[in-house]
Amino acid sequence: MNDISDYLDNVLILKKPIQWGAVSSQFNLGQVYDEALVSNVSMIPFIGSKCVVMQLEDGRWELPGGTLEPGESYFEGLRREMLEELGAEISHFEVFGHFYCYSSAEEPYRPHIPHPNFIRLMGLGEVRIVSKPLNPADGEKVVAVEAVSIDEAIRRFEAIGRWDIADLYRLAYQIKAGL
Numbered sequence: 569m570n571d572i573s574d575y576l577d578n579v580l581i582l583k584k585p586i587q588w589g590a591v592s593s594q595f596n597l598g599q600v601y602d603e604a605l606v607s608n609v610s611m612i613p614f615i616g617s618k619c620v621v622m623q624l625e626d627g628r629w630e631l632p633g634g635t636l637e638p639g640e641s642y643f644e645g646l647r648r649e650m651l652e653e654l655g656a657e658i659s660h661f662e663v664f665g666h667f668y669c670y671s672s673a674e675e676p677y678r679p680h681i682p683h684p685n686f687i688r689l690m691g692l693g694e695v696r697i698v699s700k701p702l703n704p705a706d707g708e709k710v711v712a713v714e715a716v717s718i719d720e721a722i723r724r725f726e727a728i729g730r731w732d733i734a735d736l737y738r739l740a741y742q743i744k745a746g747l
Contacts, residue, residue, distance in 0.1 A: 582595040582735050593668065595690075601689070607676075611632055615696070621713070629733075646658065651702055652702045658694070
């Protein structure tokens with residue numbers, strides 16, 4: 569594999585459309601996107617060579633990130649989400665791709681986000697854990713935040729059938745390592 573696009577050719581899950589309930593999505597590698605359509609942002613966080621993973625109250629391992637608040641830039645939203653979900657501050661962030669999404673729902677998830685087409689940005693970066701997760705009342709309850717090897721992160725996501733998140737962690741790790 570010579571570059572990231574060669575690597576992506578071998579990541580089968582991200583090459584196919586992915587269905588999340590009423591939302592169908594297609595992953596696109598690169599930083600070209602319409603910022604006006606961004607409604608969500610997620611991050612594969614690292615502390616050095618370790619991947620940061622989070623576990624929700626129901627036992628699922630999940631990808632950190634979420635929906636933007638009204639008037640929030642994607643970076644402001646990401647900073648807020650990392651503090652709420654991981655108790656982390658971002659020291660470096662870069663976008664490496666995005667999901668172009670279409671929702672078949674009649675109404676948007678929240679009234680201020682684009683609908684029916686929207687973009688979920690994907691990035692990677694370095695974080696520093698500064699507190700416990702804030703767990704706001706209107707969010708998911710995070711019960712564990714751990715820095716683990718890439719193999720362990722992938723194992724945890726594959727064990728719950730989240731092949732998409734496992735592949736995102738693989739791809740982010742390869743980008744960070746410079747292939």
